[in-house]
Amino acid sequence: MTHPNFSSLTPDCVLNALEHLGLRSDGRLLALNSYENRVYQVGIEDGAPLVAKFYRPARWTDAAILEELAFVQELAEREIPVVPALDIGGKTLHHFEGFRFAVFPKHGGRAPELEDRDTLEWMGRFLGRIHAIGALKPFTQRPALDIASFGIAPRDYLLANDFIPPDLLAAYRSVADQSLDGVRHGFDRAGKLQTLRLHGDCHAGNVLWTDDGPHFVDFDDSRTGPAVQDLWMLLSGERADRVRQLGDVLAGYEDFFEFDTRELHLVEALRTLRLIHYAAWLAQRWDDPAFKQAFPWFNTQHYWQNHILELREQIAAMDEPPLWQS
Template sequence: MTQQHPYGALTPDTVINAVESLGLYSDFRQYPLNSYENRVYQVGIEDSTPLIVKFYRPGRWTPAQIQEEHDVLAMLDQQGIAVAAPMTFDGKTLFEYNNFHFSVTQKLTGMPLEAGDLDQLYAIGELVGHLHHQTQTWTTPKRPLIEPKVRTLTASKLVENCPFLPKTLVARYRQLAQQLIEKMTITEQRCPTNRPRFIHGDCHRSNLLNCEGTLTLLDFDDCRMGLAIQDLWLHVSEADTKQQQLSELIEGYENYHPFDTRELDLIDVFMAERHIAYTAWIAERWQDPAFPAIFPHFKGEDFWLQHLNDLDDILKQWGQWR
């Protein structure tokens, strides 16, 4: 909670100078885009289309880990999968300026996806299936699998020690976290699955763009080894129709790649992990000025009551994905 803000030196001049260090000429227009973990800007280029410039959060990934992501994107682009791949300058895609690592991509225009649209869910399934088929033999040695239970244990301790968690709720939080971790352990033991494989890692609706009918995958910042279901379940938006939505996703997916239905039982595991890890992420990043501005409610009791209710709902609905 006391970490120094990593973007304090990322001034508007630094953004422009970083872009121009690549031999580009900016028209000095820059517009910040929604990105909490990294900093992303649309930067105007003289007599040309604006470009998207991404500054990676210092200390999160090593240069080798970022380069592994770039290499994956280059291969996907070559294989005809619609992704936002970084541009190459003098044979490189990753650059450094004033101790910030950054990359540049072309600006994409398109429409966001609609939650729960069955036709779009089918198309999303096809895109993810195509991605998984083309990458079925790939590994990412620098971004290995992280067991969800391990991540949840670490995150739950961070949340438990968060000063904004009301002391009157600590015992209830600790009990819910322990119950969820026990459920995760039992479910993982009961559900053997295929080997880990390359995944996008954060494949939610906001990381997809409909570019004139072509669904394009954005932001591979969390790509790593994992399970196929991790790239599918986040697109289920309505609890009342979750089986129907999953059915559309899987039907589209299997046009390109077989799906191991045993992984459906692990959705609860990944859901519990994501809820706890998300809350821990906000706590861990609180010294970044962007976070108090975006999540002012994080300090209020209502946020924590809702978080505990969400965890309780996961427990009550565990095992109902088939």
């Protein structure tokens, strides 16, 4: 089966896709900040603007996309602040000229102030509610966050496709292997943990803050994994700062869902996996002109030198005690 690429997703194609659903545009079309998919704000005649999300071809199956959309709808039905896809004609996932897309209500907001303790506790409360629902049943179509898919496969892709400069190849191979050993040790120290349905990419850019609190958006990376995956990206700064921030998040989180502190052994392991996965994600998309424009610093000698240095720092970080032992 052949798939279109985003070069054929013209403004006319976007507007025609919505009109195919009976949504008549007033001609206003604004591309929103997204690289993995293509997302547009579309003006609608006699109505509020809508957001149309066109999924990257061949990345997910229809069943996996529908499972993501159903999870978000399940959260919305429990009055958790997320933005579910609109049901149009009994469907949330639509097809047009080879593209899959969903339509959402437009929801504004600003970035959360993660240095504010009340904000962190508020975020924790809603993440605890999300995880309480996420733990009720498993995903069957979406993948798990594990060492194989987030570490080994990305490392192997980079090595097999000649992205690493020849003079850095031995250093990368060595540091990647050591990093993955450190990740394995982190998972071994944590032991057998509960996994659940996650947001999967819970950083500040995927939270819209209003006077009524946070709205969580972009569940595109939703998958099965340990709860701490949705917590650690909210932490930043020196160790003492991260310990305090973690305490603030958990103060709200544990009002709704119990947190297993053994998962804190995974924080630096998960950060390491994200670094490896991110490099391969950029490499896998490097034929997309939007990536070359948005990430001009990628795949340079300087980038790979810094990437190797980051992984070396992570090897040391994974040997440090978990945050609660500060």
